Amino acid sequence: RVRVRVCVLFVYHSYWYGAGNLSAISQKRIFTAPQSTTVAGTQTRCHIVAFADMGAWGGEHVSTQPWDSAAKSVVDLILKKWITPGQRVDLISHVGDISYALGQGFVWERFFFRVEPIATLVPYHVAIGNHEYDHVGHPSPKDPSGVEVSYNPSWGNYGNDSRGECGVPMERRFTMPSSPGSNGVFWYSHNVANVHMVVISTEHDISPGSTQARWLEQDLAGVNRNTQPWVIVGGHRSLYDNVQYSNADVDLPYQIHGRRFLNPLFAKYKVNVFIAGHYHNYVRTCPMDSLSEQCVQYGGTTYITVGTGGAGLEPNTFSKPYWVQYNMTGSYGFVLFESTSDEQAEITFIASQTGQVMDRTTITRSSPGTSVPQQPQATSKNPFYDPPSLSTETVFEKKPIRCPCSRR
Numbered sequence: 001r002v003r004v005r006v007c008v009l010f011v012y013h014s015y016w017y018g019a020g021n022l023s024a025i026s027q028k029r030i031f032t033a034p035q036s037t038t039v040a041g042t043q044t045r046c047h048i049v050a051f052a053d054m055g056a057w058g059g060e061h062v063s064t065q066p067w068d069s070a071a072k073s074v075v076d077l078i079l080k081k082w083i084t085p086g087q088r089v090d091l092i093s094h095v096g097d098i099s100y101a102l103g104q105g106f107v108w109e110r111f112f113f114r115v116e117p118i119a120t121l122v123p124y125h126v127a128i129g130n131h132e133y134d135h136v137g138h139p140s141p142k143d144p145s146g147v148e149v150s151y152n153p154s155w156g157n158y159g160n161d162s163r164g165e166c167g168v169p170m171e172r173r174f175t176m177p178s179s180p181g182s183n184g185v186f187w188y189s190h191n192v193a194n195v196h197m198v199v200i201s202t203e204h205d206i207s208p209g210s211t212q213a214r215w216l217e218q219d220l221a222g223v224n225r226n227t228q229p230w231v232i233v234g235g236h237r238s239l240y241d242n243v244q245y246s247n248a249d250v251d252l253p254y255q256i257h258g259r260r261f262l263n264p265l266f267a268k269y270k271v272n273v274f275i276a277g278h279y280h281n282y283v284r285t286c287p288m289d290s291l292s293e294q295c296v297q298y299g300g301t302t303y304i305t306v307g308t309g310g311a312g313l314e315p316n317t318f319s320k321p322y323w324v325q326y327n328m329t330g331s332y333g334f335v336l337f338e339s340t341s342d343e344q345a346e347i348t349f350i351a352s353q354t355g356q357v358m359d360r361t362t363i364t365r366s367s368p369g370t371s372v373p374q375q376p377q378a379t380s381k382n383p384f385y386d387p388p389s390l391s392t393e394t395v396f397e398k399k400p401i402r403c404p405c406s407r408r
Contacts, residue, residue, distance in 0.1 A: 095276060183217070201235065232274075284326045
């Protein structure tokens with residue numbers, strides 16, 4: 001692989017580049033340097049496209065699965081509508097389940113062929129998903145995230161979903177921004193105009209006191225809300241969804257524990273949006289007070305699930321707990337976050353195969369310490385939607401097993 005670091009870029013200037021040598025060079029590409037920070041009060045707009053769960057299902061030139069045409073529609077619409085001279089997004093965020101290669105290197109190449117039209121023009125950032133990281137097998141010193149024992153609590157459903165990749169192909173193929181205490185593609189943060197973007201790993205320990213949790217709190221505590229009034233956190237596994245849970249549902253325990261781990265930090269540091277995937281559908285909650293889990297008019301955290309990047313969609317087995325403001329089944333697409341000012345932002349879900357806007361809402365950032373409670377939109381007595389709060393004394397067992405990494 002070849003990695004090139006360009007140290008000095010001028011904001012909003014365009015740069016041509018290519019890869020190769022004197023005898024052969026790739027097609028020339030052009031990108032525009034985004035604004036990494038703002039001056040307080042300038043109300044610079046920021047456009048971020050987000051999705052998860054894409055995959056690379058067909059060959060380089062022939063789509064052999066309907067899923068591959070869906071992934072292509074996501075890329076094509078972003079390229080057509082949002083990477084133009086007059087309307088260019090600042091960032092594309094792919095929050096987990098990237099290629100679904102499952103240990104097959106050629107599938108990674110197919111994936112890069114698929115996203116090349118957009119990833120060569122706009123910063124393309126990724127989060128680690130369950131199909132990029134393993135939690136069973138034999139001890140190995142080659143885990144690229146640096147952990148000695150993989151995260152596999154007794155309540156979780158962490159398995160071998162990447163078939164032994166353990167993040168190695170992901171780490172070798174992507175270079176993400178670095179910040180104090182960040183960990184490569186696994187957890188990191190950066191500024192984009194008036195947004196502070198944080199990416200976490202839901203495949204690693206993020207319980208209080210863990211390395212990742214300490215980093216996350218330090219990072220959130222250091223955000224200058226005068227220049228970055230908006231804070232977005234992205235991670236693969238969702239915290240709120242509307243899947244019809246059952247007693248045997250294997251993902252519900254993560255949501256219960258994930259809320260316990262993350263919601264106090266989201267409330268303390270006023271995180272505005274959490275973007276996830278994992279479930280192959282689109283769900284948007286009301287802005288919520290993350291401690292009381294009640295809808296609020298101003299402030300709060302809006303939780304978005306957008307696992308609609310191209311992998312097969314979930315069957316229509318949904319209900320509607322009170323926190324769901326909008327859910328969409330049967331449509332691939334992506335979310336567009338636009339900070340229209342320092343106080344308001346728009347969240348839009350666009351169906352990629354039709355170009356139709358399916359959902360749009362405006363969220364308002366409140367002044368520090370203020371939130372206006374509202375009545376829940378609906379009530380639910382289902383204990384699998386409204387689980388009891390977990391005791392702060394709950395002890396989580398971690399199984400002493402390690403990650404089976406591919407050779408680097």
